[in-house]
Amino acid sequence: MQAKSRTAIVLAAAVGGAMMLASAAPALAQTPKRGGTLVIGYHDTPPHLNPGVQSGLALQFPGSQLFASPLTMDDKWQPKPYLAESWQSSADGLSLTLKLRKDAKFHDGKPITSADVAFSIEVIKKTHPFKPMFGPVTSVETPDAHTAVIRFSAPHPAALVALSTPALCPIMPKHVYGDILKDLAAARKHPANRAPVGSGPFKLVEFKPGEHVIFERFDGFFLKGKPYLDRVIIKYNKDPNSLALGLERGDIHLRPYDNHARILKRLGAKPHLVLTKKGHEGAGPLAWLAFNLKHPILKDKRVRHAIAMAIDKDFIIKKLHSGYSTRAYGPLAIGSPFEDKSPQKFDLDLAKANKMLDEAGHKRGADGTRFKIRLDTLLSQRDVAEYLKPQLKKVGIDVELRIPPDLPTWMRWVGGHEFDMTMDVVFTWGDPVIGVHRTYLTSNIRKGLIWSNTQSYSNAEADKLMAAGSKEMDAAKRKAIYLQFQKRITDDMPVHFMYSPPYHLIYNKKVQNPPLTVWGIIAPLHEVWLKD
Amino acid sequence: MRIAGLIVKRLFYAAALVLAVLVLNFLLIQLAPGDPADFIAGQMGGVTQEILESIRKDYGLDRPLLEQLWIYLKRAATGDLGYSYYFNSPVVTLVVSRIPATILLILSATVIALVLGTWMGVMAARRPESWFSSLLTVFALVGYSAPAFWTGMMLIILLASVIPIFPVSGMYDITLKTGPLGHAVDVAHHLVLPSLTLGIIYIAQYARLSRASMLEVLSADYVRTARAKGLSERVVVFKHALRNAILPVITVTGLHFGHLLSGAVLVESVFNWPGLGTLAYDSILRRDYTTILGLLFFASLMVVAANLVTDLCYRLADPRIKSSRG
Numbered sequence: 001m002q003a004k005s006r007t008a009i010v011l012a013a014a015v016g017g018a019m020m021l022a023s024a025a026p027a028l029a030q031t032p033k034r035g036g037t038l039v040i041g042y043h044d045t046p047p048h049l050n051p052g053v054q055s056g057l058a059l060q061f062p063g064s065q066l067f068a069s070p071l072t073m074d075d076k077w078q079p080k081p082y083l084a085e086s087w088q089s090s091a092d093g094l095s096l097t098l099k100l101r102k103d104a105k106f107h108d109g110k111p112i113t114s115a116d117v118a119f120s121i122e123v124i125k126k127t128h129p130f131k132p133m134f135g136p137v138t139s140v141e142t143p144d145a146h147t148a149v150i151r152f153s154a155p156h157p158a159a160l161v162a163l164s165t166p167a168l169c170p171i172m173p174k175h176v177y178g179d180i181l182k183d184l185a186a187a188r189k190h191p192a193n194r195a196p197v198g199s200g201p202f203k204l205v206e207f208k209p210g211e212h213v214i215f216e217r218f219d220g221f222f223l224k225g226k227p228y229l230d231r232v233i234i235k236y237n238k239d240p241n242s243l244a245l246g247l248e249r250g251d252i253h254l255r256p257y258d259n260h261a262r263i264l265k266r267l268g269a270k271p272h273l274v275l276t277k278k279g280h281e282g283a284g285p286l287a288w289l290a291f292n293l294k295h296p297i298l299k300d301k302r303v304r305h306a307i308a309m310a311i312d313k314d315f316i317i318k319k320l321h322s323g324y325s326t327r328a329y330g331p332l333a334i335g336s337p338f339e340d341k342s343p344q345k346f347d348l349d350l351a352k353a354n355k356m357l358d359e360a361g362h363k364r365g366a367d368g369t370r371f372k373i374r375l376d377t378l379l380s381q382r383d384v385a386e387y388l389k390p391q392l393k394k395v396g397i398d399v400e401l402r403i404p405p406d407l408p409t410w411m412r413w414v415g416g417h418e419f420d421m422t423m424d425v426v427f428t429w430g431d432p433v434i435g436v437h438r439t440y441l442t443s444n445i446r447k448g449l450i451w452s453n454t455q456s457y458s459n460a461e462a463d464k465l466m467a468a469g470s471k472e473m474d475a476a477k478r479k480a481i482y483l484q485f486q487k488r489i490t491d492d493m494p495v496h497f498m499y500s501p502p503y504h505l506i507y508n509k510k511v512q513n514p515p516l517t518v519w520g521i522i523a524p525l526h527e528v529w530l531k532d
Numbered sequence: 533m534r535i536a537g538l539i540v541k542r543l544f545y546a547a548a549l550v551l552a553v554l555v556l557n558f559l560l561i562q563l564a565p566g567d568p569a570d571f572i573a574g575q576m577g578g579v580t581q582e583i584l585e586s587i588r589k590d591y592g593l594d595r596p597l598l599e600q601l602w603i604y605l606k607r608a609a610t611g612d613l614g615y616s617y618y619f620n621s622p623v624v625t626l627v628v629s630r631i632p633a634t635i636l637l638i639l640s641a642t643v644i645a646l647v648l649g650t651w652m653g654v655m656a657a658r659r660p661e662s663w664f665s666s667l668l669t670v671f672a673l674v675g676y677s678a679p680a681f682w683t684g685m686m687l688i689i690l691l692a693s694v695i696p697i698f699p700v701s702g703m704y705d706i707t708l709k710t711g712p713l714g715h716a717v718d719v720a721h722h723l724v725l726p727s728l729t730l731g732i733i734y735i736a737q738y739a740r741l742s743r744a745s746m747l748e749v750l751s752a753d754y755v756r757t758a759r760a761k762g763l764s765e766r767v768v769v770f771k772h773a774l775r776n777a778i779l780p781v782i783t784v785t786g787l788h789f790g791h792l793l794s795g796a797v798l799v800e801s802v803f804n805w806p807g808l809g810t811l812a813y814d815s816i817l818r819r820d821y822t823t824i825l826g827l828l829f830f831a832s833l834m835v836v837a838a839n840l841v842t843d844l845c846y847r848l849a850d851p852r853i854k855s856s857r858g
Binding site for chain 1: 564567568570571581583584590615618619620621685688692693696699700701702703706707801802804806810811813814816817819
């Protein structure tokens, strides 16, 4: 009885304590502090700062501070109001109406109107490499200064993702860019790209390519009281070790897209730093082994499956990447709302791989070799490529490594379809229409173009599924379509999905509200503040 | 008059040399597979055929090679070195903006190397069998053998990480808000490690060179005469002996200018020093042909100018040359 009452007292105390803690939690939550300079370290310098006319992380993340997009996206793939207060898709999916904030203005004080939205979408459609983002847009109507109606030739569910970050849809001032659309080349070289007039939370103070970009708070930002920071500085340094040292010393507060396992391991042990994989879901990087399906041996699916089963992905992740990369199984990035949670896995099985190669008619020769094949690699994946050589030898495949001296050389080989197999890292950009279809569409087999369908993969069913998925407005039906698509692609294996690269965001614990939405660092930093 | 004639003659040679450098570099760069349009396409995450063609057309990459060369030379003659594919800026503006940082680095390294190297050489020559002389030989061997990037990294680890008294990289701290004097001190603080890294190789060389030269000069008759006259050892060594002994060092310093410039590429990359070296590194990786050509053009101009200045210094330091023809 005593024991029972003691238990009851303990339980009551525990419940009471928990309730007290819960009620105290809001009081404990810290109030954002205004001021301070956030220093970001990055390895690659951008050519300019306008993500509306060119892609690339190096210009997307500074561009996302300078420009605003109609919407943003939270960490659960839910669109949120930003420049647009609200949005409404028509029942037939053929139009999307954006209602803009009335108090939003550019850094030069001019108001943002629907004409700027129409202008920006047209510029992006004509100049940006991600054609599918606004490919189906037929017109953007501007019935009044704060309403933009985007018309599509067919329902376009990817539009919301395309509109949800300044990295993909920066609203550019029409009065600054003028007649930029007359000449595509002029769009990329426009002087305003190096000194943009945007409407984002920060305005440009100085841009020195290869050295730094300095931003300061835009006091006329449309979200009142934000941003919290006085200044944001991006310091460029090609050497990842110097950036790591900067983080250790506290010279740098935040370092996005670090993928060096040894550095991550070293910095992970520092008590003042936080490492996270979050914030990379939107860009969705995938590392794969691509096959040239025109190759007489590799065109046989059994050979591709055998190669996949001869590779120990766990070894790559645990040993080569010290556990910082993540196993990937299909064409949609980890964390995508369409991701197949029960994918076909090609785990290590040397016996089965050997059997399949025998069945495919590639018997071992006297020296144990079945056939010889060339493997190209990006320099950043050289370690994995070097592991594959002895590993594939175990199933009788003699791999000849071809290491390019630089990126353009590799791009010429692969874009020109002059390869057998290659390692690659590809970003999938949120919606399958934007960054996934390009690798598998029959219509996108274009010799000379890198990151098109360089594998020469062609499957009528996959094409049909991609066509259906690009137009389906019902989320559940769309997910079902892409599940089928993933199973088709994973089994056909034009590329073998291996892992999501070890990209991490590293930040000092002083940094509050770090950028952890699906777009991570390529989203505006107006919520970030620095603790003393 | 003779000096003016020499300068005109050297300038003529220099113009021919620079033209040859331009043509040769232009043709050599074309041998590499892939072109800047490929790289721009890659940076853009892949592009359509239409955009790829517009990039090639925009930069004249769709024209025959010799036509591209002719256009480039014509523009270069008017001071237009083209437009950077990657940095979206005229090459002349880009290169000129980076020259001060590189000149500062090279001059600092040269001064450090000349002063320390010569002093060490003189000290070692005065007592050739001493422990200092042996230590100098070892230092010269290590300093000369160690690659600049390794020396740089070791200095960073030691003096920016283990004992964090110097900055890791850059030319100045952009978070600091100071006046001109504060800025100059900040730049000097950032300059210590890179200039030391670049200078160490040459300290070693100049020390060995001046040691050998001083040993020879100190045994000359006129030095013995100077000592016999009762002059102090300081005057004998620094006024009489060193003036002769330093001639080979001056010659080598001029010749080293080109080496210093190429060394700066490595050192600037290690320390992210915003000079011509980092620009060269970035441009090579990105196949930014026009910037690479512009840099090589400026580098050849600087080397030619440095050699001209060396010739003049040599004449000033050695009165025998001044009074002879040549």
